[in-house]
Amino acid sequence: MDYDVVVVGAGPAGCLAAKYAAKNGAKTLIIEEHASIGSPVQCAGLLSTKAIDACEVRPDKGCHPITGAFVYAPDGRRICISGGEIKAYVVDRRLFDRTLAENALRSGAEILMRTRACGIATRGNRRILHVTIEGEPDVIEADVVIGADGIQSSIARWAGLGTFEKVLCGAQVNTVYDFDCYDCVELFPGSCAPGFFAWAIPYHESARIGLAVRPTVTPGSDPGPESISQSQSQSGSACWHLKRLLSDHRVVSRKCLSGMTGLVMGGIPIGVLQRTAADSVLITGDAAGHVKPTSGGGVYPGAVCAKIAGRVAADAIRDRDTSARRLYEYDRLWRAEIGRELAIGKRINEWMARLGDSGINRLIRVLDDDELLDLITRYGDMDYPSVVLRKLLMNTKSVGALLKLAPICLR
Ligand SMILES: Cc1cc2nc3c(=O)[nH]c(=O)nc-3n(C[C@H](O)[C@H](O)[C@H](O)COP(=O)(O)OP(=O)(O)OC[C@H]3O[C@@H](n4cnc5c(N)ncnc54)[C@H](O)[C@@H]3O)c2cc1C
Known part of the structure; x- marks a missing residue:
């Protein structure tokens, strides 16, 4: 198989990068390791109206509008920030990501599901992706590989582009919660979620209650032998804090029914990669650390950067120069757009x-x-x-x- 651009990962960043590469004339393929786009969900689904616009989708009646937020201090005092207008929507990420994938298809990109990138090599000025398709080994050749493969990006690692300074660990349950106002999210900064904050987000009649915490070893537990991976102990820590939030927090424990209908876990990168371009490789979305460190939201910055990645990849291929020097234009452009804000x-x-x-x-x-x-x-x-x-x-x-x-x- 031979393509101009291969995008690894069919999350929001991958789908938008592919859409923009295809729109700008590149023969584009997205590969996704899972059998279904948008699963497993690793998100609360709270997207600002700006994020939804940046993703070029229209909110439909499945989206739950949000007009403001209650912020609770640890001592119980709360402030309300709301102007009455819709500021954000809570979405079903499975449906949302599928819409983005369909938009990429409409722009001319192709998608291969159950296809996992396993390694990358160089041939001349092209890249050879070693993949498994439905478990069978294969290779795909490309002028540019865009790594939109999320927080554990293999493409960034293989291209020698480093990793993040810090990764927060997030955990969230879907459950039932007694919101005072179903148009407002509730935020809980403080020691209930060390290093970040906890949230209660309404989604129609249900709720997403979660938190993210700075990486630590599970409180009260034996750190164990070094063989316990750091990520295991980190997710243990987030789950430990989430359990305490649900059972002991002065506000959350009172408003939340016991029991849950779903559990979501995942990492949130804080800080961007120092370089996001190498010879014939670009990195975008969570894989590059395109996440707002104040909220953990990655869809908006990922969308902004992924569209630039897709366009720069297509332009570079047209100019027959996919060297790191040429592709560095992407790094410069996304930093000019949102680097300072991040x-x-x-x-x-x-x-x-x-x-x-x-x-x-x-x-x-x-x-x-x-x-x-x-x-x-x-x-x-x-x-x-x-x-x-x-x-x-x-x-x-x-x-x-x-x-x-x-x-x-x-x-
Ligand atoms: C608990 C939690 C709550 C969050 N809540 C919000 C929120 O409310 N709002 C918000 O904006 N953001 C939120 N985020 C962050 C948001 O989910 C991410 O920023 C966003 O999904 C990043 O999109 P992406 O396309 O970069 O990566 P991803 O959505 O992670 O997509 C990467 C894709 O690459 C695929 N992939 C990985 N490796 C390979 C491989 N080797 N071969 C093939 N495919 C591969 C994966 O299967 C995946 O589909 C939250 C995160 C967490 C953990």
């Missing part, structure tokens, strides 16, 4: 992680003010948190309190 998000993530319960209590107490809540509602943007941060730093009421918290953040 870097600021990483800083915010680090500051929040250092605040501790008392710092978060103080922060929420300060923000619990009509003028500041109005400012957050007006300028808050799930995808660009730096905008509201700048506004808060320019506001006389909030800047003093934020500066008082600075020593803790900078510790």
